[in-house]
Amino acid sequence: MTNRYLGSGTIDPTPRGLTGPTPDHLPARLTISLWDFSWYTRAEPGGPYADLDAVCAETAALGYNTIRICAAPLLLFGNLGLDGLARSLEIEGLGASPHGGYFGQRTRWYDVPGGYTVDVYERLMELFDAAARHGLVVILASWEYQQSPSFARSEEWFRAIDGVALGDRYALLAAAWDRLITALTTAGHRRRIALVELHNEVDFSILPALRDGGSTAVLQLRERHPDLLITASYGKPPHLTMHELPAGLGAAQFHVYSYGVLDALQKRIDIRSENTAGFPNPALRALLRPDAPTPAEYGRAAEWKYAATVVTDQMVYGYDWIDPDAWDAWLYDEYGAYREVMRREIESRVIAVAGWARWQRVPAIIGEGWIGYTPLLGDFEEGPVGRGLADHGIRTALDHGVWGMVLGSNAAPHHPLWSNKAWQQQANALIHAHR
Template sequence: MTDAPRYLGSGTMERDPDAASLTGAPPSHLPSRLAISLWDFSWYTRAEEGGPYADLDAACAKAAQLGYNTIRICAAPLLLFGALGLDDLAADLEIEGLGTAPDGGFYGRGTRWYDAPGGYRLNLQERLLELFDAASRHGLVVILASWEYQQSPAFARSPRWFEAIDAVPLQDRYRVLADAWDRLIGALTTAGHRDRIAMVELHNEVDFSILPALAEGGTKELERLRELHPDLLVTASYGKPPHLAMHTVPDGLGAAQFHVYSYGVLDALQQQIDIRSEGTAGFPNPAFPNPALAALLRPGAPSVAEYGRLADWKYRATVVTDQMFYGYDWIDPDAWDAWLYNGFGEFREVMRREIESRVIAIAAWARWKNVPAVVGEGWIGYTPLHGTFEEGPVGRDLAERGIRAALDHGVWGMVLCSNAAPHHPMWADEAWQLRMNRRILTAPTS
């Protein structure tokens, strides 16, 4: 018989008092926390007259006013510095959007990110410097990424951008990206903006792009780029990191910039209406839309045949399918939201726990590797432009849980929500953004 206390396992252990300390130290010249707004490629694809990015200085000023200190963008390194024979196109890039539909409107009008009316030209290299000048004036730092092997070229009128990067052999794409980033970083350094670079991502969501697995050449190129620029954080982002097997993430990442989405009830809806499938081979597919989707469409929605098709090359240049474009352009957002609210109860606890556990897994991996952790996108998933489920009380509650978990586990930077940006309706919720950004930027780091 002993008087020693019974040992009941980890449940009796006190919480690590250092759990909220940063997972890895960021460069000393950068903010102690990053409050990120996701501007993606929209800073150049939504620059039409009166558009959210027509005036870059005003957009940066508003972001700073709402409490953000970081913007994350597609810097189009392959177009601007890829040595692919595109210099003339970069200097006079015509933004078309996805093209004009038979009814006179434009394709993508009901989507997020793709709702670009187009109709203008720009010099993208000059615009990149203009953005950095504006960011400097308003105290913002910039996360640089590329969406070029996901969607960026689809917004151009000319297919040359897409055709040039698509012609790069698969095994050479990471090398070409790394070389382009080296040149782009050099140009920003010459312009006096090196300290404004918060992070460089070889590519956005390498697991959901037209790229080999990161371990198949990407890690080598990441390490080479890090050696060329040891003062900068250089990494690649994952759209869905292997949360249950984080040990399989390859070494070489300078930061854990991973995305946290919990589709839950949204995925249940998407499966029921079969909206993410691709019908290109036999489009229009006579089985699409199915009755469940047809019941959610707006009155007077055209048939798939009447809706028509984007130029074929644009489908190859993006990860969004033909069925998604049709469905999101013609969905009744109220009916969409009602379905999600009615079904959410079954998924509430799963989605809450999934967000929290994924954040914790990312932070634990970053702490193991001694690198800063960042959640560059999150929290629910891809919804129609005018659906308000993610902007509403349920979505905000899930976002706040994700932010709280991130702060509690030492994540350096995070978005409030992927939709909290000038090109989304959520930008109008100023009070919530101010409150959440204040929470992020005043959180202790040690």
């Protein structure tokens, strides 16, 4: 070892403690399970969220203390004439396919069989009651300008919010959140709120850029509720230019995905596009199940549902009919060339997020991560490679003062990873033990 100076400074620059202060009544660290909109779209009899008390108990038993949900503020409190629909929302999913089954049946988040009606307001209150019984806190977000309305049988919800001028949508969200927070406060659940997000992934939703009215709406909501942490989340924060983010966010709730080898496969099979001539291409056809119908035979969901979501028809078809073993085999075969860059990308993005949060003196949260969007039955992310990348992300986040984090976006009751209880308990114990 050398004692030469080498421009490294004489003061230890290692960050200490959390990136920013957090409310005293909330947990020292947030271990987050991403329930998104599935807590009301997968509540069918026998579904993963049919019994809210039971699933909250199981979540707590696995070591989680936080759930992150779409609270549907525009449906419930948007003053858009949707009160009746909110009290009796018929869940359909993407609908039945003429080929048999339903669209999205083997696609994560879209595997919604539907066939039931839910009172979303009462269910929200039931969820908070159950969370209180089992010591869970709740991150509130909205996926409404991303996909939530597409799971309803009626297009009324989507049409109502889509009819709002683009420039007015952030103000609408802020007003709806104000009313929803007031309702939860009246019900005695204010201290159960860990964070309020104006919207999930504003950069991947049918919204203007956050600086075009969104940051103002966040600030106004923070002024109305100064005791709460209020922000908006990014699906892909500008890691190389974090200074470009608008001021005023009450927390750094950002998502860290490193697609790497997954992105290479998606580009190869052209699965995220729409209206591609000759779809599916030969590379995708080589990965399909033997019984896969053609796209024409499989059919399409109602056109309004594609308008209401950011997922394309090619993705729904491809993920529904991919052979998961062939999919995983390709990823494992090619992963070696991407291993180091994926690890470095996760690490560098977490560090960038944490550094920005420390500069802004706000708590940092990784609300989603770590690889990306995979078919429901593919287990590359749930397997040893994915878990290894998740462990790397979690440890990096802890070392840099991140307050809350998911174990991975697929660590939730509606995904197969939920069955790996031992790994979840171990990872959550690591988070809780870190000081």
